[in-house]
Amino acid sequence: MKKRSLLLLTIVALLTSCAQGPQWQDLFNGENLEGWEKLNGTAEYKVEDGAIVGISQLNTPNTFLATNEVYDDFILEFEFKVDDGLNSGVQFRSNSLPEFHEGRVHGYQFEIDPSERAWTGGVYDEARRGWLYPLNYNPEGQKAFKNGEWNKARVEAIGNSIRTWVNDVPCTDLLDNTTASGFIALQVHSIGSAEQEGKTVAWRNIRILTDELEQYKMPENSEVKQINQIANTISEKEAAEGWKLLWDGKSSEGWRGAKLDGFPEKGWSMEEGILKVHKSDGGESTNGGDIVTTKPYKNFMLKVDFRITEGANSGIKYFVDTNLNKGQGSAIGCEYQILDDRRHPDAKAGKDGNRTLGSLYDLIPASADKPFRNGFFNTAMVVVEGNHVEHWLNGVKIVEY
CATH class of the missing domain: 2.60.120.560 (Exo-inulinase; domain 1)
Known part of the structure; x- marks a missing residue:
């Protein structure tokens, strides 16, 4: 009887665990900027209607609002809306180190690009290599962003694999081993004219998942071109396509x-x-x-x-x-x-x-x-x-x- 009770208890525990689903952690509480720190520039960030709003400003370099915590492997989701004409992005696995250009923020960036170029969802290496995955690699992904509306973003950074989505449309599939961990940061890009001053970019529902990632990651998509930045290697996907x-x-x-x-x-x-x-x-x-x-x-x-x-x-x-x-x-x-x-x-x-x-x-x-x-x-x-x-x-x- 005792063994049977233990078995039933184990089954109930497993069922309860499965029913809970992914254990998301909110990075923004919807009320204030607790847990975040402004870096590099002087552009303003404020909380308005449950969203973080960044406001463009003349005569300042790129400004970043960074999490106090650092993350290595994760799934990140957020919603964003940007004024036309203002470039922005969300940094991940990024750092600000005294020995690197006096603390300049650098690392991977999920691009927010409302211009006709339409590279929202691409991956940019801020302050280092530049574009790693421009969205002309994926014309279907270029169509996902909705200008002037709230958009949903997803970033999966698991091991050397980095993948992004915009409004549930897959955008990038990147392999890169340059940086394994770092903070998340919201960018207000520098501007070059008075006409761009006061434009805004907003983020809300920012959450991160750090456990059981293999269970909750999205399935592979053979239609999205994979870009491999790891030297002298051929990935399984590349090998299947015939690369040598x-x-x-x-x-x-x-x-x-x-x-x-x-x-x-x-x-x-x-x-x-x-x-x-x-x-x-x-x-x-x-x-x-x-x-x-x-x-x-x-x-x-x-x-x-x-x-x-x-x-x-x-x-x-x-x-x-x-x-x-x-x-x-x-x-x-x-x-x-x-x-x-x-x-x-x-x-x-x-x-x-x-x-x-x-x-x-x-x-x-x-x-x-x-x-x-x-x-x-x-x-x-x-x-x-x-x-x-x-x-x-x-x-x-x-x-x-």
Whole structure:
């Protein structure tokens, strides 16, 4: 009888636990700003009609209202409404550290963008790398935001996976391992004109879930493009789509010198998962020379993460025929130009900027407003389908022919 009673008690406890559902924690009490702290700027935040209202102000940098608590893995939900013409966002896994630009807030941001660009729900890396997942990756997600109305947002940050929703429409699917924990913060963006002063952005029903996340996370959506920012890895979703690594992060397997049978003995090195080309005397392929894949490719999508030092000049070539030039100079093919536009003289050579970063070298200039991340890794992408070719930089198309 005692064993039966214990069994019944256990079953009742389990049923009670299941009936309770997810244990959400309110981050805003609807009455005051208890549990929050203003950082960086001087824009005003106030509580009005059960919502936190941020008010734009001239002559102040971005202002943030941050939680006192920090969070690592979580599901965050909130509602927001923004005046037309005012950019904003919600920071997560973000920090303010004395050693980073004197405490400047930095980290992931859920974008709030009422402009025609329509990137609300995208993921931006505030004060660091810039755009990680612009919403031109997901045209359906661009349609979810309702201008002038209350919108519902959801952010799932679980391990290296970051996913967002706007009004229950999936917007982003990002893999990134840069920052594992930090505070939540509400942004009032800086403004540049008096016409923008006094515009407002409001948030309400802000809540977070930190337990049993695997049980309550949304199912995977194969229709949303996944962007993988973790170096030298292929995710399960990418593998299912057919992506393969061209470089394993540690060896020269699959590569050779453009004019050699093997890999160059100088001019290149592999350190900590990074393939480096060494500084040369400025001549064309006078150090280790170009390297090429051992296999040819026809129709493809090629992604390469690259970072440059001051004054660097490099490139990503495709359709290379190593038999066309056996003498001095580099291999011949189409080139996605990689260049320090601000410091290298080649940026001002050529015609109409067709030697600048991202251009089809010496032929078609890249867009002037391309999203380059100075000092960080950038993602170049070349898309080839038949006779149609595109150059992309950090999720933005910059050349098409």
